[in-house]
Every structure is written in C-alpha cells, then in structure tokens.
Amino acid sequence: MGGAIVPDVRIQAEDFDLAAEVSRLTDGRSDVGAVVTFAGLCRDEDGRLSALELEHYPGMAEAEITRIANEAVARWPLKGLTAIHRYGRILPGDNIVLVIAASSHRQAAFEAASFLMDFLKTRAPFWKREHGADGTAGNWVEATEADEKSSHRWSDFTQR
Structure with missing residues (x-):
C-alpha cells in the first residue's frame, strides 16, 4: 500500500x-502482521443502568477524532486505523465504540489503539x-480521574 x-x-x-x-481493514493485505481491536460496550452498572444516552457535536x-487519528498515523507505522463511535440510546451489552x-508489528498497533482510545474517553466531544x-x-457523566490520568501519558505526543 503506497502513500x-x-x-x-x-x-x-x-x-x-x-x-x-x-x-474491511485487512482483507487482501499481506503487509499486516498485527491487528489490535478495542470494543467498548455499555455496562448495566450492577443492574442500576437501563441505558446510556450519547450525544455529540456533529462535524466537530x-x-x-480524525485529528487525533492522524496524529496516531504520523506517530506509529500503521497499515490502517478505524475508529467508530456510536450515539443515541445504547442499551447494556450494546456496542459503543470500536478502535482497530x-x-x-504488534507494538505499534497496541500503542496506537491505546492512544486513540484514551483520547476518545477524555477529549472527543461526546456527552453521556x-x-x-x-x-x-441521571446527570451527564464526566470523564473519570483514571481516564484523565491515562491520557496524560500521551501529552508529549499531542498538540493541545
């Protein structure tokens, strides 16, 4: 694959x-040796939750997400990168987010997926x-302190 x-x-x-x-990302590709996926699902929070409502700012x-995905592509030697985030009413057990x-080689795929997921959890314009x-x-949910801490490990990679 060129370019x-x-x-x-x-x-x-x-x-x-x-x-x-x-x-879709790997079919017919002989240059891909590693694929890392992360699929985020809606939890029921021990039976307390019936659904999540996810809103986003369309276009933004x-x-x-494209901006941070492009940073990942510039930082690691990737062969492909996919990020899908859902919005609307999500039920427990349903998919919310997918990063591929x-x-x-595996290390680049692991690091790029982790980098992108940390950004999605803390800085992508979604409201839950x-x-x-x-x-x-309930109230609108903020990113957790643990999510924020995870994202700081990449601060020297991203433009703020």
Whole structure:
C-alpha cells in the first residue's frame, strides 16, 4: 500500500460488526502482521443502568477524532486505523465504540489503539447520560480521574 494511511472515522447511530470491520481493514493485505481491536460496550452498572444516552457535536466530533487519528498515523507505522463511535440510546451489552489498529508489528498497533482510545474517553466531544433502571434520568457523566490520568501519558505526543 503506497502513500499515507487515511484513518476511517465514523460517528453513527447504527451498530457495527467487529469481524466485518476487521475484515474491511485487512482483507487482501499481506503487509499486516498485527491487528489490535478495542470494543467498548455499555455496562448495566450492577443492574442500576437501563441505558446510556450519547450525544455529540456533529462535524466537530468527526473532526476531532480524525485529528487525533492522524496524529496516531504520523506517530506509529500503521497499515490502517478505524475508529467508530456510536450515539443515541445504547442499551447494556450494546456496542459503543470500536478502535482497530493494523500494523506490521504488534507494538505499534497496541500503542496506537491505546492512544486513540484514551483520547476518545477524555477529549472527543461526546456527552453521556445514564438512564436508571428505576426510570430516572441521571446527570451527564464526566470523564473519570483514571481516564484523565491515562491520557496524560500521551501529552508529549499531542498538540493541545
């Protein structure tokens, strides 16, 4: 494959199929030796949660995720990179996010996937609201301290 890798970034309400997305990224490629995937699912928080409501800023979400995906492509020798983030009402057990990094060797794929996921958790313009099993709508959820701490390890890689 010649030229720069163009990340595949999608923001969508529809579900995704992990196996189909991996195949889309790697099918017919003999230069890919490693594929790292991360699929984030909606938890029920020990039965307390009936759904998550995810909102985003259209256009800005895609632009921000594409920006950080391009940073990953510049930093690591990737053969492909996919980031899919869903919005709307997500039920426990349903897919929320998918990151796939493909490279010739595993370390680049692991690091790029982790880098992109840390960004998605802390800086992508998405808002998450929990809906309780008791029918109540909770507050909008902020990134956790642990998520913020994880993202700081990449601070020398990103433009702030």
